[in-house]
Structures are given as C-alpha cells and as structure tokens.
Amino acid sequence: MSPSSSSIHARGLVKRFESFTAVDGIDVDVRAGEAFGFLGPNGAGKSSTMRMIGCVSPPSEGVLEILGMDPRRDGPAIRARLGVCPQLDNLDAELTVRENLTTYARFFGIPRKVARARADELLEFVQLTERAGSLVDPLSGGMKRRLTIARALVNEPDIVLLDEPTTGLDPQARHLVWERLFRLKQQGVTLVLTTHYMDEAEQLCDRLVVMDGGRIVAEGSPRSLIEQFSTREVVELRFATDDQGSYADKLAGLADRIEVLPDRILLYVADGDEALAEVGRRSLEPASALVRRSSLEDVFLHLTGRTLVD
Amino acid sequence: MAYVLEYHLVHYRRTWRASVLSTFVLPLLTLVGFGVGVGGYVDGGIDGVPYLEWVVPGLIASTAVQTAIGESTWPVLSYFEWLKVYFAQAAAPLRTSAILGGHLAFMMFRVLLSVVAFALVAAIFGALASPWAVAVLPIGVLTGFAVAAPVTAYSASVSTDSYLAILMRFAVLPMSLFSGVFFPVETLHPVLRAVAYALPLWHGVDLSRSATLGLNPGWQGLGQLLYLLLWCAAGWFLALRRFRRRLVV
Numbered sequence: 001m002s003p004s005s006s007s008i009h010a011r012g013l014v015k016r017f018e019s020f021t022a023v024d025g026i027d028v029d030v031r032a033g034e035a036f037g038f039l040g041p042n043g044a045g046k047s048s049t050m051r052m053i054g055c056v057s058p059p060s061e062g063v064l065e066i067l068g069m070d071p072r073r074d075g076p077a078i079r080a081r082l083g084v085c086p087q088l089d090n091l092d093a094e095l096t097v098r099e100n101l102t103t104y105a106r107f108f109g110i111p112r113k114v115a116r117a118r119a120d121e122l123l124e125f126v127q128l129t130e131r132a133g134s135l136v137d138p139l140s141g142g143m144k145r146r147l148t149i150a151r152a153l154v155n156e157p158d159i160v161l162l163d164e165p166t167t168g169l170d171p172q173a174r175h176l177v178w179e180r181l182f183r184l185k186q187q188g189v190t191l192v193l194t195t196h197y198m199d200e201a202e203q204l205c206d207r208l209v210v211m212d213g214g215r216i217v218a219e220g221s222p223r224s225l226i227e228q229f230s231t232r233e234v235v236e237l238r239f240a241t242d243d244q245g246s247y248a249d250k251l252a253g254l255a256d257r258i259e260v261l262p263d264r265i266l267l268y269v270a271d272g273d274e275a276l277a278e279v280g281r282r283s284l285e286p287a288s289a290l291v292r293r294s295s296l297e298d299v300f301l302h303l304t305g306r307t308l309v310d
Numbered sequence: 311m312a313y314v315l316e317y318h319l320v321h322y323r324r325t326w327r328a329s330v331l332s333t334f335v336l337p338l339l340t341l342v343g344f345g346v347g348v349g350g351y352v353d354g355g356i357d358g359v360p361y362l363e364w365v366v367p368g369l370i371a372s373t374a375v376q377t378a379i380g381e382s383t384w385p386v387l388s389y390f391e392w393l394k395v396y397f398a399q400a401a402a403p404l405r406t407s408a409i410l411g412g413h414l415a416f417m418m419f420r421v422l423l424s425v426v427a428f429a430l431v432a433a434i435f436g437a438l439a440s441p442w443a444v445a446v447l448p449i450g451v452l453t454g455f456a457v458a459a460p461v462t463a464y465s466a467s468v469s470t471d472s473y474l475a476i477l478m479r480f481a482v483l484p485m486s487l488f489s490g491v492f493f494p495v496e497t498l499h500p501v502l503r504a505v506a507y508a509l510p511l512w513h514g515v516d517l518s519r520s521a522t523l524g525l526n527p528g529w530q531g532l533g534q535l536l537y538l539l540l541w542c543a544a545g546w547f548l549a550l551r552r553f554r555r556r557l558v559v
Contacts, residue, residue, distance in 0.1 A: 017559075051559075054401060056397075056400050056401060056557065056558060056559075057558065057559055058558065075403075076403040076404070076405060077403065079401065079402060079403040080403035082401075084401040086397070086398075086401070088394065090393065090394035090395065090397055090398040091398075092321070092393065092395060092398075093393065094321060094324055094325060095320070095321065095324065099320060099324075103316070103317045103320050103321075104398070104402065106313045106316055106317065107313050107314070107317070107399060107402035107403070107404055108402060108403060109313065109403075155402075
C-alpha cells in the first residue's frame with residue numbers, strides 16, 4: 001500500500017523509554033474509513049503506539065505518517081484532524097456536560113456559535129441531551145465514556161483514536177458505545193482502537209494486529225486470524241478429577257492441538273461433534289463437554305500465552 | 311493561548327463565588343488587623359510615614375504573591391495528576407507553550423483581581439497617598455508572575471501535594487514574613503536580608519511602596535523591575551521544560 005492512500009503509515013516504528021523498549025519496530029497501515037484494532041495484553045505497546053499516533057509522543061525511530069503528515073513536524077496540524085478518547089476519562093468534572101464540549105471545541109479554534117450547535121448535535125448522538133446542563137461528576141461511567149467520545153468528535157475528525165473504549169462499562173453501556181462507534185464507521189470516519197476484549201475486536205474491527213512485547217505477532221481480519229491461528233471449532237472437556245492432565249494421553253491424535261488447563265482440556269478441531277463422538281468411542285466420560293466455534297480469544301491466548309501480565 | 315485562557319475563565323465562571331469572600335474579606339481583615347491594629351502601637355510610623363500607609367503597599371504585593379502561589383500550586387498539580395486537564399488539552403492542536411501560557415494568563419487575571427480588590431479596600435481606608443498608586447496593579451501582576459512561573463515549574467515536577475506543603479512552609483511563609491511587608495528589611499540580620507533581596511517579593515513590595523507613597527523609585531526601581539523580569543523569564547523556561555517533559559513523552 002502506498003503511504004498516500006493510508007490514514008496511518010508506519011514502518012519500523014520504535015518507542016524507547018530510556019532502557020525500556022515499549023514499541024519494537026512495527027509496520028502498520030490503516031486505510032481511510034476502516035476500523036483498525038490493536039490487541040494485546042497489558043504492556044504489549046498498544047498505548048505507546050496510540051500516543052505516537054496521537055502526536056503527543058515523538059517516535060524514537062522509524063517512519064510514521066498520519067494523514068500524509070509527519071508528527072515530528074506537523075503535530076498541531078495532525079491533532080486538529082484527530083479525535084482522541086483516552087483510556088481514563090479526563091473530562092472536566094467542574095463543568096457541565098455541554099460546557100465540556102464547547103470549551104474543548106474552542107481549542108480547535110471552532111467559533112463559539114458553531115461549537116454550541118455541534119455540542120447539541122453530539123449530545124443527541126451519544127444520547128446525553130437530557131443531561132446537557134448537569135455537572136460531569138454525578139454521571140455514570142457509561143455516560144462519562146459517551147461524553148468523552150462526543151468530545152473526541154467536536155472537530156469532526158478524520159481519525160478517531162479510542163484507547164480501550166469500553167473498559168469498565170456494564171454490558172448495556174458497552175453495546176450502546178459499540179453501536180455509536182459502528183455508526184461513526186458508516187459515516188466514513190477511520191477508527192483506531194485498542195482493546196483486550198476479543199468480542200469488541202470482533203464486533204468493530206475490519207482488521208487488527210495482535211501485539212506482544214512491543215512487536216506485532218499477527219495481522220489480519222478477525223476471521224482470517226481465526227482461520228490462520230486456530231481451528232474451526234473447540235471442544236471443552238471437564239473430567240471429574242483434580243488432574244485433567246492424566247487424560248491428555250488418552251485423547252492423543254484426536255485434535256490438531258490439545259491444551260490442558262487446570263480445570264479443563266481444550267481440543268482444537270475442525271469438527272467438534274465428530275471429535276466428541278470419538279471421545280465417547282474411546283469410552284472416556286467427561287463430566288461436561290461443550291462444542292463451540294473458535295473465537296478471537298483462542299487466537300489471542302494462543303499467540304500471547306496464558307500467563308498473567310501485570 | 312487565548313483559547314486556553316478562555317477555558318480557564320469559563321471554569322472560573324462556575325467557581326468564582328467561592329473566591330469572592332477571600333478576595334474582598336481578607337484584605338479587609340488584614341487591613342484592620344495589621345494596619346489599624348498593629349499600626350496603633352507604632353508611634354511616629356516608619357520613615358516618617360504613618361504605619362497604615364506604610365504597610366498597605368506591602369500587603370498588596372504580598373496578596374499578589376499569595377494569589378499567584380494559590381493558583382500555581384494545587385491547580386497545576388491537579389491538572390497533571392488528578393483531573394488530567396493538561397493531557398486533554400495536549401491532545402488538541404495546542405502547543406505546550408499555549409497550554410502553559412493560557413494557564414499563567416489566567417493566574418495573572420486572578421492576581422489582578424485580588425490586587426484591585428485590595429487596592430479598593432485600601433483606598434476606602436484612605437491608605438493610598440498618591441495617584442501613582444495605580445501602578446501597584448502592573449507591579450502586582452509582574453511580581454505575581456515572577457512567583458507563579460517558577461512555582462508552576464515546581465508543581466509540575468512533583469507527584470503528591472505533600473511537596474506543595476513543604477514549599478508553603480519553607481519558602482512561601484518565610485518569604486512573606488521577611489520581605490519588608492510588615493517591617494523594613496534593614497532591621498533584618500544581613501543573611502536574612504540577602505535572602506529577602508534574592509527572592510522576588512521584596513522587590514515587588516518596595517516598588518509598590520514607592521508607588522503608593524508617590525516616591526521616585528529611581529535606578530534602584532529599574533533594577534528591581536529587571537530583576538523581577540529575570541524571575542519571570544527563568545520561571546517561564548523552567549515551567550515550559552517541565553510541561554514538555556510531562557506532556558510530550
């Protein structure tokens with residue numbers, strides 16, 4: 001892809017903090033109008049990448065072009081066309097919902113009258129019109145997040161950066177946020193988001209990269225990643241024993257890949273029902289058995305491991 | 311920078327009521343307490359000037375500095391650590407210098423308000439002898455900036471407010487006591503006097519005193535003006551460096 005046709009173009013992008021390398025040479029191309037996701041465990045380098053794209057963190061090395069401009073030189077010009085929804089809401093708690101939008105719009109040099117009109121539109125869009133005059137503090141987490149998203153849209157940005165947009169929200173609030181983001185995407189806005197919710201990535205992203213330890217370990221659409229890194233189906237077996245591992249040998253040859261967890265055994269297979277039937281033929285009797293389709297979560301855990309990262 | 315100032319003003323519109331009391335009532339109390347109360351015991355005034363008239367310009371400069379410090383400590387720390395206001399601004403197409411400059415401009419607006427309020431109260435008490443007294447307004451803002459800029463740099467460097475308490479106890483309080491606000495610095499031990507000369511407040515106090523008493527500050531006044539400007543410039547560059555380090559990483 002040529003740099004000019006992509007919203008974001010990175011080659012060998014590195015971010016170093018003294019001796020620590022947060023982003024270790026990544027290549028990324030985000031096309032205009034697509035929804036692009038950065039997935040990865042904590043510390044994978046997602047947020048550092050987002051901050052470089054947001055032009056608040058100069059790259060240590062490599063090429064980075066955003067909307068055809070160089071963040072090192074054109075930071076303010078690029079930021080004028082970005083909308084940023086940070087991981088932690090940094091709304092002004094002492095201002096009203098509406099004032100949060102109008103004052104922020106002024107930072108973009110938007111005339112007051114336009115700012116007021118746009119604030120009303122955006123409050124409508126994120127369903128906060130009734131709370132326009134209320135202070136931010138008493139709002140619920142979901143409302144604050146929607147307001148932060150609205151604030152990221154005051155300058156009618158070409159690219160919206162969303163750092164973990166639904167972390168900490170209840171299911172209703174998450175679905176509302178997803179639905180609004182989907183609407184934005186339909187309007188042609190480029191969405192770039194980080195998440196460690198796989199359902200979020202599957203819902204929203206046209207394409208995504210999985211990051212681990214500052215590098216990109218996989219790239220593609222959610223579907224293609226599942227095809228590439230997992231099987232079509234997964235069988236989850238639970239045996240009535242403290243040692244699930246003792247059954248591993250008896251299941252040998254039954255699946256493309258067998259994963260033994262402390263509480264269950266996963267069989268990665270093309271045909272789950274067929275595999276389960278074979279389990280029966282070998283007269284193994286699991287206490288419970290579940291056949292499900294492979295998900296992005298399986299890919300993610302396969303690529304980045306099951307060890308806790310804090 | 312104007313946009314950032316505007317933001318702080320919108321913000322102030324919501325919170326100004328809380329500061330009205332301190333802006334007008336504190337001058338009244340200090341004037342009555344020090345000027346009239348303590349002044350009653352000071353026979354013959356200082357340098358041939360009644361004590362009330364002598365102490366008022368000092369109190370005005372001191373008020374400017376108190377306001378400047380109030381605005382450049384907790385708010386700055388909170389905008390980095392708690393409310394993250396600066397980070398939200400940095401994501402917009404503002405330069406770091408505009409984020410800092412806009413906030414300092416607002417601080418100077420607050421300083422000006424407090425100086426105007428104090429001068430009005432003092433005028434009602436008949437404590438301003440000369441029409442040159444209007445010069446305390448720019449002098450107050452200059453002195454306020456000379457303190458606010460380096461204190462902003464300090465507040466931007468610390469992560470908890472216990473460091474701000476240290477600043478208040480070991481820098482602000484002594485400076486307020488020993489900068490010729492309540493008694494002439496000539497009576498101080500030479501070491502303390504040297505400290506008073508090094509810090510910004512005394513210069514502001516002395517310039518304000520020349521203004522309200524209608525004295526010609528002469529070459530010394532020019533030197534004091536330049537010295538305060540030096541504090542402003544140094545404070546600005548330190549603060550800008552701190553802000554860049556925090557906002558662009």
